[in-house]
Amino acid sequence: MLGQLGRAYDQAMPMPLTPRRNHRATRFRASRFAAKATLLAMASLGTALYAPVTAAEPAMTPTEPPFHGTIFIAPDIYLDTDPSAFDTLTYAGQAEREMFDRRLDRAATINAHLFDATFTDGLSLEVRVNPEFARDRAESVARRYLVALGQLPTELRRNLRTFTLHDGDQLFGGGGRDVLVHTVQGERYAEDGILTETLFHETVHATIDEHCKDDPRWLAAQEADPTYISTYARDHPAREDLAESLLLCIAMSQRPERLPDGMAKVLSEAIPHRLRFFDEQLGWNIDPTAPPMPDTPPESRESGTSTPTSSP
Numbered sequence: 001m002l003g004q005l006g007r008a009y010d011q012a013m014p015m016p017l018t019p020r021r022n023h024r025a026t027r028f029r030a031s032r033f034a035a036k037a038t039l040l041a042m043a044s045l046g047t048a049l050y051a052p053v054t055a056a057e058p059a060m061t062p063t064e065p066p067f068h069g070t071i072f073i074a075p076d077i078y079l080d081t082d083p084s085a086f087d088t089l090t091y092a093g094q095a096e097r098e099m100f101d102r103r104l105d106r107a108a109t110i111n112a113h114l115f116d117a118t119f120t121d122g123l124s125l126e127v128r129v130n131p132e133f134a135r136d137r138a139e140s141v142a143r144r145y146l147v148a149l150g151q152l153p154t155e156l157r158r159n160l161r162t163f164t165l166h167d168g169d170q171l172f173g174g175g176g177r178d179v180l181v182h183t184v185q186g187e188r189y190a191e192d193g194i195l196t197e198t199l200f201h202e203t204v205h206a207t208i209d210e211h212c213k214d215d216p217r218w219l220a221a222q223e224a225d226p227t228y229i230s231t232y233a234r235d236h237p238a239r240e241d242l243a244e245s246l247l248l249c250i251a252m253s254q255r256p257e258r259l260p261d262g263m264a265k266v267l268s269e270a271i272p273h274r275l276r277f278f279d280e281q282l283g284w285n286i287d288p289t290a291p292p293m294p295d296t297p298p299e300s301r302e303s304g305t306s307t308p309t310s311s312p
């Protein structure tokens with residue numbers, strides 16, 4: 001436990017520098033506009049980077065990542081109205097837990113409020129809430145974030161063991177089968193419509209990175225693709241590329257109508273081998289409440305592991 005907590009948490013990249021507004025609706029509209037503007041700018045750039053093949057002038061191979069960071073660009077992948085597999089939350093009292101706290105930039109022993117959370121897909125985890133929240137408030141905060149967490153694919157959450165909640169304006173984190181949330185930042189993500197998308201990114205760090213980042217097939221896909229999906233992935237290829245790429249790739253496969261126009265072309269030209277890797281190795285259903293994917297091997301659903309490499 002201490003060993004897991006001693007390692008640095010991977011994290012979502014900081015939010016872009018945009019003026020903060022107090023009005024929720026204004027912030028939301030501004031965020032959506034910014035996301036569309038980002039993609040339009042990208043598409044404009046793509047006109048030069050991804051020129052169609054002609055006899056006179058061969059297509060240029062994209063070499064620059066099309067995005068800065070992927071959690072900001074497609075806030076409609078998950079909507080508040082989408083189903084969640086979150087089911088029950090049971091208070092289990094207070095007990096000491098080692099919990100990473102970004103405000104301290106280290107793990108600390110905290111007499112946390114503990115809850116047992118269950119999901120309709122049979123999964124469960126321990127929720128640890130900093131006692132800076134009173135007991136009732138701790139429960140309401142936990143429920144709020146577990147609804148979003150429960151929107152994530154079953155296979156992504158399968159190896160998640162704990163979910164950690166603190167107050168504070170700090171970045172989220174994921175690692176050691178734990179997802180770390182600071183609620184001031186969380187409310188900002190929620191207002192911008194990217195809370196579940198960000199939890200997706202962090203849960204990849206918590207459950208998938210350790211199994212997948214050294215997989216020769218993933219490394220081969222990284223090598224074969226023309227570029228990275230984002231500058232954040234390019235600048236931290238071992239740490240961030242999986243988390244930066246997977247959300248857009250699974251959305252492209254199963255919820256393409258939720259993605260901004262032009263995304264299919266961008267993904268297929270920038271990271272085609274990564275797209276194929278995820279399609280072939282994962283076979284997840286983006287909706288945890290939907291029936292199992294027909295082409296998912298039954299044994300991978302019964303084995304209790306989400307190790308992507310266990311799938312053919």
Ligand SMILES: [Zn+2]
Pocket residue numbers: 010011012013201205239240243
């Ligand atoms: Zn990250």
